[in-house]
Amino acid sequence: MEPNPKSVNSTVGGAQRPPRLQVGHWLGVLPFFIFSGLFLIGPTLILAYRSLEGPQGELTFDNYRQLVTDTVVSAYGISIQISLTTAILGGLIGFLIAWVVSRGGLPPRFRLITTTFSGVAANFAGVPLASAYVFTLGRVGLVTALLKLLGVDLYKTGFTLYSFLGLTIVYLYFQIPLMVLTILPALDGLKREWREAAENLGATPAQYWRHVVIPVLTPSIMGTMILLFGNSFGAHATAYALTGGLFNLATLLIGQQISGDVLHNPGLGYAVAMGMVLIMAFSIFIYSVLQRRSERWLR
Amino acid sequence: MTTSQSSAPITMKPSGTRRRLGSSLIFLVTSLYFLIPLGATFYWSLRGQKDVLGFEAYRKLFADTNFLPSFSESIINAVATIALSLLIVVPTAYWVTLRLPKLRPVVEFITLLPFVIPAIVLVFGIIRLYSRPPLLLTATYDSSRILLICVYVALSFPYMFRSVDNGLRAIDVNTLTEAAQSLGADWSTILFKVIFPNLRAALLSGALLTFAIVIGELTIALYMAQHTLGPYMANLTRSKVYEPSAMAIVAFAITWAAMGIIDFVGRGSSRYLQTTDTD
Numbered sequence: 001m002e003p004n005p006k007s008v009n010s011t012v013g014g015a016q017r018p019p020r021l022q023v024g025h026w027l028g029v030l031p032f033f034i035f036s037g038l039f040l041i042g043p044t045l046i047l048a049y050r051s052l053e054g055p056q057g058e059l060t061f062d063n064y065r066q067l068v069t070d071t072v073v074s075a076y077g078i079s080i081q082i083s084l085t086t087a088i089l090g091g092l093i094g095f096l097i098a099w100v101v102s103r104g105g106l107p108p109r110f111r112l113i114t115t116t117f118s119g120v121a122a123n124f125a126g127v128p129l130a131s132a133y134v135f136t137l138g139r140v141g142l143v144t145a146l147l148k149l150l151g152v153d154l155y156k157t158g159f160t161l162y163s164f165l166g167l168t169i170v171y172l173y174f175q176i177p178l179m180v181l182t183i184l185p186a187l188d189g190l191k192r193e194w195r196e197a198a199e200n201l202g203a204t205p206a207q208y209w210r211h212v213v214i215p216v217l218t219p220s221i222m223g224t225m226i227l228l229f230g231n232s233f234g235a236h237a238t239a240y241a242l243t244g245g246l247f248n249l250a251t252l253l254i255g256q257q258i259s260g261d262v263l264h265n266p267g268l269g270y271a272v273a274m275g276m277v278l279i280m281a282f283s284i285f286i287y288s289v290l291q292r293r294s295e296r297w298l299r
Numbered sequence: 300m301t302t303s304q305s306s307a308p309i310t311m312k313p314s315g316t317r318r319r320l321g322s323s324l325i326f327l328v329t330s331l332y333f334l335i336p337l338g339a340t341f342y343w344s345l346r347g348q349k350d351v352l353g354f355e356a357y358r359k360l361f362a363d364t365n366f367l368p369s370f371s372e373s374i375i376n377a378v379a380t381i382a383l384s385l386l387i388v389v390p391t392a393y394w395v396t397l398r399l400p401k402l403r404p405v406v407e408f409i410t411l412l413p414f415v416i417p418a419i420v421l422v423f424g425i426i427r428l429y430s431r432p433p434l435l436l437t438a439t440y441d442s443s444r445i446l447l448i449c450v451y452v453a454l455s456f457p458y459m460f461r462s463v464d465n466g467l468r469a470i471d472v473n474t475l476t477e478a479a480q481s482l483g484a485d486w487s488t489i490l491f492k493v494i495f496p497n498l499r500a501a502l503l504s505g506a507l508l509t510f511a512i513v514i515g516e517l518t519i520a521l522y523m524a525q526h527t528l529g530p531y532m533a534n535l536t537r538s539k540v541y542e543p544s545a546m547a548i549v550a551f552a553i554t555w556a557a558m559g560i561i562d563f564v565g566r567g568s569s570r571y572l573q574t575t576d577t578d
Contacts, residue, residue, distance in 0.1 A: 028390035029406070032390075032391040039425070040413065047423060047424040093329065097329050100322040116559065121333060123558070126515055131547040133336055136336040234414075236517075237418075240518070
């Protein structure tokens with residue numbers, strides 16, 4: 001506000017600022033930057049540095065060259081496939097639920113139940129979620145048992161919880177709620193006046209959707225789906241708890257390479273980790289660009 | 300903006316009943332997807348005793364010698380994380396709003412980092428950085444524990460900053476600060492007697508969100524060899540049959556309590572927060 005700190009005290013009518021303001025406000029933000037530097041940025045930079053280091057401590061791209069080996073490529077491949085599938089499915093289903101509770105003509109308490117539950121489910125990832133699914137769709141899970149009573153032996157059809165399909169079903173449990181929570185404000189931003197204006201101008205519901213709803217919501221929907229992609233791509237705890245860390249997923253591969261007994265190649269682990277950070281950074285970047293674009297309509 | 304006032308009530312609801320029916324159906328089907336795993340887990344948690352439905356699995360869980368120590372250790376870690384995070388984030392958000400708006404993009408960028416750096420990556424970076432001499436912190440269990448709490452604090456920044464920032468937008472920080480100053484208040488009085496009390500709902504929601512995330516965290520605690528709830532739960536699923544179901548239900552109840560309080564408090568203060576609801 002006042003560019004020259006010396007003029008602060010003489011500002012007519014303005015409140016008197018304490019004299020130690022200059023030092024004070026930097027002290028106020030300093031711990032934040034120190035913590036971020038020590039516990040977020042520093043550790044990542046050291047991994048980036050170590051990923052460029054060979055066994056004898058020499059500078060090399062060897063670790064990155066090994067990224068094209070079969071295990072690594074397939075780990076990234078499965079991670080990307082699961083993330084894409086759960087982002088698209090979670091995005092569509094989450095959008096549907098958000099639409100239904102905000103515009104579907106249901107009583108308002110349905111919306112309240114949905115948002116509260118979504119807050120819980122979106123944060124229910126990790127070991128408890130994995131356990132819950134073992135008790136549901138695992139070999140002795142309740143649903144598996146009930147289906148067997150009905151004559152369908154799930155595990156004879158080739159299904160297992162510890163597979164691509166299984167992980168997808170489990171991940172959707174936190175992906176859908178995240179979509180609901182993120183997209184609801186965007187739906188609230190669709191103003192009643194727009195619909196009325198469209199109707200007054202003779203638009204059919206289909207035209208209203210094509211020319212108003214979809215263009216306004218597309219950045220939000222795309223952005224949130226990308227957020228879901230990252231959310232699934234970086235997920236480690238749920239997959240670890242479910243598969244004991246043995247499934248070939250990028251996050252699990254990092255653990256196996258850096259601290260595992262069988263596969264042990266820390267340098268490669270660091271390179272895989274850096275690859276993940278790049279993909280995450282890219283998706284979060286696109287997300288924030290799209291989010292900013294959609295905010296134009298939500299004022 | 301002002302032209303489309305409600306003139307004649309537009310009765311163009313082509314199929315209100317059918318729409319409501321479709322909505323109810325969608326709601327029902329998705330509810331099943333979310334409730335069945337909880338139901339199944341709850342069912343198994345009641346099967347701890349042969350042929351009888353009862354709370355045996357819960358009793359065994361709480362009687363397990365490792366459960367309460369790891370649970371209380373996680374609670375203490377979470378509380379320490381919240382306290383430290385509040386001490387760091389509140390001044391930051393306050394000063395960024397009031398005095399250093401130019402820093403806002405930088406701070407917002409940093410609060411995105413925990414989403415960019417997956418926990419599994421961060422933990423190995425932490426171990427690399429703090430496991431040798433200049434910054435040796437992983438040597439003992441207790442120093443590792445302090446390190447773990449510091450990492451959790453950094454991970455809580457996005458949630459804490461967003462909550463506090465939303466809270467600050469809802470109150471008029473400038474006016475409150477200037478009013479307090481003109482009455483002779485110093486900075487600590489302003490912060491602790493004016494700003495904090497007005498941010499109660501926002502601070503609570505940031506705190507509880509942090510609590511929900513930290514309490515059962517697995518990845519970082521696991522690789523830092525900490526005996527907290529996350530690794531305990533992971534171990535339990537491998538070694539016991541019925542207790543994991545009881546554990547999952549308890550974990551769900553804890554998350555539910557944290558989120559429920561956020562909702563409840565948020566609704567209580569929503570009268571004041573109306574302007575920021577769409578943010």
